[in-house]
Amino acid sequence: MATTPSQPADVLDRRALNRAFLARQLLLNRRTMPADAALEHLVGLQAQAPFPPYYGLWTRLENFLPGELAGLLTGRQAVRVPLMRGTVHLVTSSDCRKLRPCVQPFLERSLITTFAKDLSGLDPAKVAAAGRELLEEAPHTVGDLTAALRTAWPDHPANALSNVVRCLLPVVQIPPRGVWGQGGQPTYALAEDWIGSPLDTEADLDDLVLRYLAAFGPATVKDIQAWSGLTRLRAVTERLRPRLVSLRDEEGRELLDLPDAPRPGADAPAPVRYLAPYDNAILSHADRTRIISDEHRKAIATKNAVIPGTILLDGFVAGAWRVDRTRTATAVDVQLFSPVSKRQRAELVEEGERLLLFASDGAAPRELRIADA
Template sequence: MPPLSRRAVGRATLARQFLLRRVRRPVAEVVTHLAGLQAQTTHSWYVGLQNRIDGLVPDEAGALLARGELVRGTLMRGTLHLVTPEDFARLRPTVQPVITRNLAHSAHGRATRGLDAKEIADAGRALLREGPLTPGELGARLAERWPGVPGGDLSHVVRGLVPLVQVPPRGVWGASGPPAFAPADTWTGRAVADAPDPDALFLRYLAAFGPATVRDVQAWSGLTRLREVADRLRDRLIALRGEDGTELLDLPDAPRPDPDAPAPVRFLYDFDNLLRGHADRSRVVSAEDLGRLATRNGMPPATVLVDGTVRASWRAVRTRDTAAVEVVPFAPLSPAQADEVVAEGLELLGFLEPERGGHEVRFAAPV
């Protein structure tokens, strides 16, 4: 096959991310296909579902979290992800080395160096089996056993080594609450898998993010040394080439649309999968515009896709009676593109703020 242009690679990824066309599928099915949504913020990930699922009702999605049919727990790259209980059980052992490494290199890991980490983890697990605890509550209970060690550091050891999920109401649409944790197996009734399965993770990644390089899979998962996994799977994959000659691995039957396939405007949330799934993100954002997304506090702006690439940032602005979306283009948009941004922005406001009037999409001067 001829090399794939960046546009062709981008269209393939957008198709798999359900960003070329919204789908009418159950929320849990979409979340499973995407191998989870990054969900370290409590509610912004609902926008990630809204721009992928036709007719999504946020209360219904939130009810899945309340009922335990979806969970939020630490997975890829050591960050919170929204997944099904089945996927948490499958994925956590595979990415556990990443979480363990992050803990060891953190201030919490250094503060507890010399202590028996397994003993701390077992003690924390026993406490959490009695009922969910906030990090502060867990740390205080552990500090009774390890006096002189900060409870926050002890709590982080447990959170790093024990598969935990954040429990409702935190993260439920229209609700709030402090972060509180429970062991995944007791909360979901599903035991965590006995062994890692990097082959399955690699294939799941390509289904949701491909075509991609080994470095891309490593960037998304946080794992290293996945070249041997790729080599082991080669008889189940096809090898393509990017326009720069880079090898791109893919599933044989995965969608690869025409590079000129229309890509509608979509409002991405701050931690959307699309911008965190590859080592080389040039398929959806230029190097210059990627620099605009870097922030000192690690909280990136929400962004707008126009013709399949990031072309603006956005934020919601609310008053007592009105709601607006403020869009900051990175370069001038054509009149047709601006009209499409307005239409999609109004649809987003109808999702976020159905009870408020005065919906409006405003444009700031390009930056």
């Protein structure tokens, strides 16, 4: 790890922390690896919208094609399931079995805190049991499921009833939802029925923390909790301490890490990257300044919590992008947050043209539109 004479080897400045993190996120160099292996390394991809995971893998993997991920979904080797922070993630079926038990406490707590008023006078366990019975018969769209539940509980909002099922039962959203180029309403199936095997009976929080550090480290305990939605993880990290190394950031906060994880140093080159909408790279730490400034976090904030695609220049968020696709044409619109050099613009254009080709499935006409700050 590169250091300066004034910086102790166990202290990472913001750039060194950024480069270590980008290395874990497969964002310094595109990798040649199968999509399912990338999903497992990244501990899934955030997927409350259907198609961001495809862009998330495109920006990280060499020669990634949408059909590979779509095939994992239709082949039941990957699933869309509520996990970390209660958001839908696209994970392998193997990880669904492991991860859902880990985040169950958060989902239960979130249900009670978010829907306390709407659940007044209701026994959530009975709603969950009724939901299980319905889903054991066949998958249901969210609309059909809540309509059936409201015949028994007509005085309670549909959103509260559907979230009881979502939080208390291990449900997955099944295809065609999330399949590239297709549409479909969110349709629930029981995870064990869809993937053909039961979930783990116990939560392995040690493994969860170690995998987080491999994909998102170095990190504080607060970072791990912000990503997972879980609390009281310090006991887990203390138990794991003999297997970890202790570093510090510029503010003196302890950063935990795996001994052999990559920490390439502040001088490692970071190429232009177009991150997917909702990319976990900018959403998975209590302190996100390792990749996005507080000012730019405000620039991408929206009232409805939609997170746009973002652009990394020299490793840090410096703009946002979105796809504008019609029946006859595809455009990628880029909004920069600050001026860029000629070299950076050239990289932006080159990478943007690659993104445009991917987003359009190779169809013309295509247009890359870059708006300066």
